[in-house]
Amino acid sequence: MPSIEKGAKMGKGILFSCQNCGYESPKWLGRCPSCSEWNSFQQIKEEKQTSGAEQFKLKSASVPLNFQPLEHSSEQRLLIGRPELDRLFGGGLVPGSLILLGGEPGAGKSTLLLQIASQLAEEFGKALYVSAEESLSQIKLRAERLGLVSSELFILQEDEIETVLAEAERIKPVAVVIDSVQTLKRANNPSFPGSPAQIREVVQAVMGLAKGRGMICFLVGHITKSGLLAGPKLIEHMVDVVLYFEGDRRFPYRVLRVAKNRFGSTQEIALLSLGEKGLTPVQNPSAFLLSERRPDQSGTVVTPIVEGSLPLLVEIQALVTAGNPGNPRRLVSGLDNQRVAMVLAVLERRGGLPLSSREVYVSVIGGIRTEEPACDLAVALAVASSFYDLPLPQNLAAFGEIGLTGEVRRVGGGQRRLEEAKNHGFHQLLLPKGLLEEVEVGTEMRVQGIDSIQEMLASLTKKEGV
Structure with missing residues (x-):
């Protein structure tokens, strides 16, 4: 104590x-x-409590704001120049916004923000990149490797927030990048950098800069072993946008996911490829994720998901093997464990598949994580395919939500899912029967409506429509 x-x-x-x-x-x-x-x-x-008229003295008078329809509202946002990133922020960057980017070490946070700062400096004026972790020579070497040369991009190596604020007031940049919030400190605070008190004060100071001067401020945040941002949870409430970098460092691509966005959707993701020239958006994410698929094997099926405004095709694989009857293993990667457990229970109870003594492994290939209920039908189909060792047609895709009674329920975005599957050569589609009247199929697609899990298993085992 x-x-x-x-x-x-x-x-x-x-x-x-x-x-x-x-x-x-x-x-x-x-x-x-x-x-x-x-x-x-x-x-x-x-603080000493005041009473009477003293507590109602205002530092400044309020000004009434007359809300009128804004003309050319798109001009209020600053476009980065990369459509995938602009979509991620809801159509561009809003002046005065405070953006927090979290991710594991080596994910590419500093590289991405250095690229964004350079792009903003070329298009809109000065940008300030502040690093408390790297020296000026290290930052310059990375900028040269990435081919970033701009006379409007200023670099500052500093670990005290007061100096950072003074420099920002001096050069008045359009954007400020702080790498990272856990390594900066206030000079008059005796606690060490990275402590909850220091992080809160640093974020509070940067928020004042963003809101008071209209600067776009980016903060880099470290994450803990549990995958959460280090520091007090309060900072996520203070900022306007929270982004997370996901992906295995052994693979050359990253998933940039929006966790909070006051100016756009919180369901957007962007797939980025990490190379010698930095992080570049993947132009066709669906084709990229399915490029190494082996459709001649059992237990694999493609499902169209929708992340914000981005329809995406992902491959779901399942493997059912004999295991310890007393304690079979159930491993899930990229999906909600509880939903997969529910689908397995429905397959056993409603579909008659004896899975209680089998080991079941389910994975979304490519490092993508999704928790859409629309993946239920694809998970059930992949598990059944592996159980019966029956490969599915290579041009088959499936989506739909499964209920506890075994019914297949409709999901949103049916037309967009169908179009994404058709554009990538998947001309057979299993979907909820309730969606048949809501989607425009066309002559190229062969669509089958599924009403229950029993109907799905019958189609698989009898090769009817599948």
């Missing part, structure tokens, strides 16, 4: 605040009741 001033435990004007989430208590607590963090309370002095 930290040292507490004598008589301060329940004294007037004394509060204890959690340095992780900001929860306040009149006494010291070992564990925060809000965020469950241990030993996070520190003593603070409560």
Whole structure:
């Protein structure tokens, strides 16, 4: 327990605040009741309460805002110049926005933001790249490797936020990149960089710069072993946009996913390829993800998913093998474990597949993660294909949600899913029967409506339509 001033435990004007989430208590607590963090309370002095007219004195008068339809609202956003990234931010970057980018070490966070800063500097004016982790020579070497040469891109190596703010006020850039928020500090704060108190103060200072000066501010954030952003959860509430880098460092591509966006959809993703020239958007993600597929094997099926405004074809593979009857293994990668467990239970109870004594492995190939209920039918089809060891037609795709009674339910975006499958040569499609009247099939597609899991298994085993 930290040292507490004598008589301060329940004294007037004394509060204890959690340095992780900001929860306040009149006494010291070992564990925060809000965020469950241990030993996070520190003593603070409560501000003197005023009464009467004093508490209503305003620092500045309010100004009424007359809301009128904005003409040419697209001009309010700054386009990066890469359609995939502009779509990710909802149509471009909004001036005055605060953007947090998180990811594992080596994912490409610094490379991507250096590329964005250089692009903004060429198109709209000065950009400031601040690094507290790398030296100026290291940043210049990376910029030269990426072919980024711009007289409007300024680089600063600094670990105190006061100096960063002063430099931003001096050069007045259109965008500021801070790499990273866990390594910056306030000079008058005695805690070490990366502590919850320091991170909160640094983000608060940068937010004032973004909102007060209209600058676009990017923050790089480290993540913990559990995949969450390091530092207090409060910072995710303070920023306008939260992005996550996903993907295995052993593979040359990354998935950039939106977790929060006050100016656009939170369901958008972008597939980026990491090469010698940095991160470049993949022009045809569906073809890229299916390029190494082996359709002659059992247990593989393609399903169209929709991430925000992006329809995407992904391959779902399943493997059913004999295992320990008492404790068979069930491993899932890229899908929601609970939904896959539910689909397996429905296959056994409603479809009659004896899976309780079998080991089942289900994976979305390519490192893509999706939690769409529309993947249920593809998961069931892949598991059944592996169980019976029956390969599916190579031009077959399937989507639909499965209920606990075995029914196949309709999902949204049916037409977009169908068009994406047709554009990539998948001319056979299994979908919920309820969608047949809602989609325009055309003459090139052979579409079969599935009403239940039993009908799907009958079509698979009898080769009727599949």
